Amino acid sequence: MKDENIKKVLLLGSGALKIGEAGEFDYSGSQALKALREEGVKTVLINPNIATVQTSEGVADQIYFLPVQPHFVEEVIKKERPDGILLSFGGQTALNCGVELYRQGILEKYNVKVLGTPVQAIMDTEDRELFVQKLDEINVKTIKSEACENMEQTRKAAAELGYPVIIRAAYALGGLGSGFADNEEELVKLAEKAFSFSPQVLVEKSLKGWKEIEYEVVRDRYDNCITVCNMENFDPLGIHTGESIVIAPSQTLTNSEYHKLRALAIKIIRHIGIVGECNVQYAFDPQSEDYRVIEVNARLSRSSALASKATGYPLAFVAAKLGMGYGLFELKNSVTKTTSAFFEPALDYVVCKIPRWDLSKFRGVDKELGSSMKSVGEVMAIGRNFEEAIQKGLRMIGQGMHGFVENKELEIEDIDAALREPTDKRVFVISKAMHKGYTVDQIHDLTKIDKWFLEKLQHIIDIDEAMKKCNINTLDKELLRTAKVYGFTDFQIARAVGLEDELKSMRKASLVVRSRRKNYGILPVVKQIDTLAAEYPAQTNYLYVTYAGVKSDITFENDKRSIIVLGSGAYRIGSSVEFDWCGVQALNTIRKEGYRSVMINYNPETVSTDYDMCDRLYFDELTFERVMDIIDLETPYGVIVSTGGQIPNNLAMLLDEQHVPILGTKAQDIDNAEDRAKFS
Template identity: 50%
Template sequence: MASITETSVTKVIEHERPDGIFLSCGGQVALNCGVELYKSGFLQKYSCNVLGTPIKSIQITQDRSLFTQHMTYIEEKVVPYEVVNSLQEALKSAERFGYPVLVRYDVVSLDDRRSSYANNREELISLDNSALIDSSQLFIDKSVKGWKKIQYEVVRDHYDNFIVICNMENIDPLALRTGESIVVVPSQTLSNDEYSLLRSVSIKIVRHLSIIGACNVQFALNPLSSEYYIMRVNTQLSRSSALASKATGYPLAFITAELAIGMRLTNLNNSFTDETFAYCEPSLDYVVIKAPKLDLRKFLRYSNEIESSIESVDEVMSIGRSFEEAFQQALRMIHEDVIGFHPYSRTITDDELNIPTDERIFLLATALRQGYTVERLFELTKIDRWFLHKFQSIIQFIVHHFNSSIIQNKSLLLEAKRLGFSDQQISIYCGSTEVEVRASRQQFVIKPLIKQIATVSDESPTQINYFYLTYHGNQDDIQLSPNKETSILVLGSFFYEIGK
């Protein structure tokens, strides 16, 4: 096994003489390596074909100028930008767009890992003076701060058959990368018209670019209208693809590999179920939350602010029947000291809420406990009101119902569990112990139900060994046999954390 470099891949191809090379499963490094080998003529020299998405399509999605040309050709819009060669040009571009603006240090690709926001003239001067030392050109982008970030995961084969696996919505508005934002699957705040519109545009883009296999299309959506921009298209399997696959039970990597060698989507089975076809679109009756682990204080940094650059070191995923249930589960997994959507005991200010930090979600809990309204929080954070109302429902339950008597009230205790509260949280808020809370649940027969990830919802029953626990519902999806003589305990590793 060797690292993916032009040298190592060249040696393998020279020695093994493969008929083809598959670039979609190796991330950005594999794409870059494959494109360079193609541009140098090496792949053509050894008659090594690029499997799956054509190399020219990959090049289009990696080159911002080409990508813009193609989106314009199909009458779609990308985020307006200008290429500048000096500080004076950057200042003029910012004046035309209006502050804030996004400064990108890579003028070729659509990669947003090397970018920063300038909120005023002084910040732009500071950014450009340092950035122009390393690069002769910069992108100045119109800001879409505060817009929604929506993603669609689409699969297409050589014969123009396609399905949409799912869509995803960032809870945080644009300004933060997806890797630094909490993401919910499927989207929760889109209207039917918005959902259908962006779905249709995703399919149009994938068809135009002749994508084969999985593809991730990212949008910026204006929360005050149906205006949208296409941000980028990922032709490789990405972290978003992994989330889509885990969230839906759809084997994206496996299907993408089969489509790359010419298989028809209509002829493939879903290997997760062995009962449904890969051509069936998943239909979710549950909510999936992805949350980043942000260990910023373990790096040499002066600030815990997060914006457009990569900060997260890992991510967690939770599943529930309600947003609140999945949301609080996810928060508990990001760090061993986090008990859920728990407010701080101190008083906070508007400035703390206005700046994205690794503590922002808990600052929101504190603000709601402190008496901030949903409207005021929307003005400060631009987080959609739907999410803010869900956060508010959790805090209001804490304020109005948590006292020593809750564990004696079956309906309130069940409601608390359905809102995602753990036994530990309940014990802290009502002044009891976890043992007492658990005993009350057992007395009231309040227990989590085993639910099955059904990749096509209830439309076509499937047998799949993919389950989650929830306090919503009336019965388990599977029946455990009490007569079995042996039981199996599966132990898994805990979450990854830098320094431990």
């Protein structure tokens, strides 16, 4: 049962958005505040970021726009006198601040109880030496690493472990200051950088080429545990999870491998004593079933935001309730509203997360990816098969409209070298290599990416090649349907059959394929994410669009009482959490005015893609084709394009041509403002 002595709770936010610490903490903090409010608990928030949803009116009872630092937090505690504090919803910033408050005795002095995971458990996961000791106690293997305080120790440790090694800075976020060293010269260069912002540097043996697997685990104070989601990196170990394409649930593990790692994850978090949520990251050797635990995050992370959105299991919400003292068996899953939070989600779809980089905006930046994060945002795509999910995802990151098919703009001199060295364009290099006739085995040897993934990518190329042998009149219904099921857009199909060159217009070519497809009766269906793979009847509003289905899971009212809001897509430099805030405000207003609110967005870090923010959430692409699919099904009263930044704005004229009612500023006026020549 819940702790009745807790009447007022202080929550630490994550401050400014930064690379590696972005919108996901606005999402998790907002969820926690909602969960507390539902319990009738007064909430106090410290977060100086004005662009977030959680700092808006009505989310917390009191907001302090102050730095998340011990001195300021103590002042707020003195004034507000909270009974409890939550540390795990504001990323690394909140966690480090919480540990400091504990060490300085401030929490004890004002009798503030840490809700959820105890601070000692946080320290056991954050401090590498304590962490290794803790896992040694239960005979769980960790990566052998040496904690060093100066350069001499660092050199010695690397020599003893044997190169190649990886360097990491302790108490850092997003792999800051880490990298691989093949020799002493590289080691010194890396270590100097790491010591400049951390007192402790870790040197560990490199396991490049192993698989990287992650489990999200939840535990309550009665020692009940479930694993909510397991994820697998498309890239082998050596690339930070935040830089890697991630697939959920894992696709290439055998049943015994999956259950071995699941059992280990539960054993670890019981021993450490987590209450709420955490994630366990593994390095896994596919040859021998050997594993190492890379790290445990005793807080919500970007991966947990992804796991939440991927499964429809509201992790942050549940974690906050567990922090209040509830058991898993006492809580309902707030998405399905019918099952207990004690169910492990089952998925009947595949989710693919792809990071988005904006490296072209910087001069002289190194495009190579490694153990330190450079991505500024990410997208999540949902499909009924891997091919569909990855093609959707590649279009969502906005690097061309072609899914996995040939990217004509990409020029590469040495394909072998480009496959060996991971960059932000590597997946397109694989596409180029396949078009040039590289085999799956050759690409696997160069990249160490699992052959299962490569064979699926080869399948996409095979469909593309089959279509290239046709023109629009000889393209048969079956091949067209196959292409749609595996994630091809009308435009990709038009390009493959040579229609784009023939009509000299991408738009016209796409529309020809669209009408041909509709004549054949090849139409998309809407599926719901119910976290239960349809084992129990559940009505959720969490939807995606696919061609791999026969019938939609929901019925459409066609009463012109819904309003569609177009979201802002992936965070990028110059477009981030502020558009999430705008979208959420629009949804709230639509509901207040008695209309049904519909959101289309695909960014897993946001509050706008949260299950309880709107009446219907389409977690899908913001392309002309997909938005039109949804408009055809929903027949809305109108569409709002002005709250999602540049992506929706660019769709305004195209939607207007199809007589879609755009609410607010007319499409023509938007065009006059956006087109520089017309504007002048």
